[in-house]
Amino acid sequence: MSSPPESTPAPVPAPGTRPRRATSADVAREAGLSRATVGYVLNDVPHQKIPEVTRQRVRDAAARLGYTPSAAARSLRSGRSDIVLCLMPDWPVGPSVLALLDALSVRLEGHGYTFVTHHRSAASRSLAETWKAITPAVVLVLDDLPAADTAALAAAGVRVVNANDPTGELGAGGLGAGGVRIGRRQAEHLWERGRTRLGYAYPDDPRVGTFARPRLQGVRDVCRERGLAEPVVVEVPTEPEAADRALARWRAAGVDGLCAYNDELAVAVLGSAARTGLAVPAELGVVGVDDTVLSRLVQPALTTVAVRFDRAAARVAAVLAGGAIGPLEADRRSLPSGPEDELRLLVRRSS
């Protein structure tokens, strides 16, 4: 199979063998220049003064050959690739996060990066294996990372951006506008509708605590500001019976307005209300988060807080791409608006 070294050192690749990808050397040959010159032109190196004619010659040759630099060689040289690796949490992400990923992907492409995600689960091997196989330029972490991994990544010189660290590069807004604002929006809405006793449906899964805590905090803040009593927080596993029990507790406490961690829990409450004959919204107003497709389809249709991912993505991408650019700078650049504009309240029937 291996072709023995021909006596004639043919620079012409054997026709029909395998259409080897064009390399910078090929471009150099085609243009009648050296590989160095090709590199300088194609990378727009400032120190080198190369006349426009030559530049064009190189670019033409590159185009003719369909040249694309080898990512492997490039990252071997530079130590890192153009890849932004997003580490997905091991809990099931909702559609909102997926939408954000889509938007983020487009955004980062605009900055010359390639955006990929890695879904790890409890059974996964060490994270180190993964990022070493990719040598990403940046790692975007959606939930918390084990300290060991954080340290290892830092040691390897990989920039780690944590989407939920208020002290991190993304600032308090974090990803998805920051949970506090979401909770605030829910509570404000219920208050405006005349609800005076709020409840909170908190997720059962400890893994989503990073997201849930700030949201609940937002609700708490509003209650305090408006002079309402503390919200009645109930942890609700995603099971019908659990929802029934939770609903009973809220009823006993006289709750008339309920903020749910997300649409899923909100629907659980809606289902429970239907079973037990509690009238929504007459007796209880319910607000979810995510604008899941289902939130429009359930009966009654669910009022929910949606995150505008196009905006959130723009902000996050700016931070990820601009290494030195802090969140404030980034905001001022590409966004006239802050994280608060990334939220939208969709009022439907359930509130």
Add this chain to the structure above:
Amino acid sequence: MSSPPESTPAPVPAPGTRPRRATSADVAREAGLSRATVGYVLNDVPHQKIPEVTRQRVRDAAARLGYTPSAAARSLRSGRSDIVLCLMPDWPVGPSVLALLDALSVRLEGHGYTFVTHHRSAASRSLAETWKAITPAVVLVLDDLPAADTAALAAAGVRVVNANDPTGELGAGGLGAGGVRIGRRQAEHLWERGRTRLGYAYPDDPRVGTFARPRLQGVRDVCRERGLAEPVVVEVPTEPEAADRALARWRAAGVDGLCAYNDELAVAVLGSAARTGLAVPAELGVVGVDDTVLSRLVQPALTTVAVRFDRAAARVAAVLAGGAIGPLEADRRSLPSGPEDELRLLVRRSS
């Protein structure tokens, strides 16, 4: 900031500068051997006869230095990386697909691959940019790929596996047990429950046709075999009004058993039934697909077909990892069971 070249060309990395990653040369030095030997040992090259003592010496040194081969150098040499790239469709994937990805990730890691996904959307740049930046060993395509991209990938020698191509490497089972079986299972169940006139809720989004068509086909097949009339197929956009209209049509046609493309559409129908006062399951039996968390939470709880992703993933991973292994071989190897065992019917209240 840039450190000028010292007059003393110190082979010792300046302490405290940057803890450069250990290379195979470092291991060689540490073990007092050559880089070649290190390579042979660490890669278990069969032709080379290296005594066990030496092997151990190398392994110890590698462990001591925490050596990990540079992925970049490796793929520069070999022409491809250890990455399996999954191209996500540009339509919103459901939780079932996500679960499969998780399982697949774990599985492929077992085969020495790194599994990453790329979410592209309509606004994305050319796919070529993406895979050239990654040089994956295999590309797993979830929906159809533009012909141009398929050709380009093939030309570059990248293996493309299409999850939904019955003629492809994954065989008729495809990913997720193949849609036909899913539809069959839904219809069989309704038939067993005494439903004699079936309806089908077909998704509105043309992009999911690849998944929807075979599922509907499965329902059709069962109707034919059981001597039932053709199912009443209605395209249902995910909007409440649309669901209402669809439900009206099914009622008019005397439908008493409904198969929905997925849980989402099933819930839409459930919501519509609740609004219009149609009794489920008394007057209409409803079966979804996916076992969404929500399917348990809605009222009435939804009967649904779940895919066992652990099994499906094992099968797919075996095909992806074993280049030469056909689907049949793969099945025989790691799975005593075929794709039909990858399905499970969860009977709840709605049927």
Add this chain to the structure above:
DNA sequence: CTGTTAGCGCATTCAT
């Protein structure tokens, strides 16, 4: 000024 030579970054593998 313009463009070249040469060597680095790492792992793999043939020929010795």
Add this chain to the structure above:
DNA sequence: ATGAATGCGCTAACAG
């Protein structure tokens, strides 16, 4: 068990 070559791109130092 090893030296040397290979894969490809980047760039400091240098020559025309």
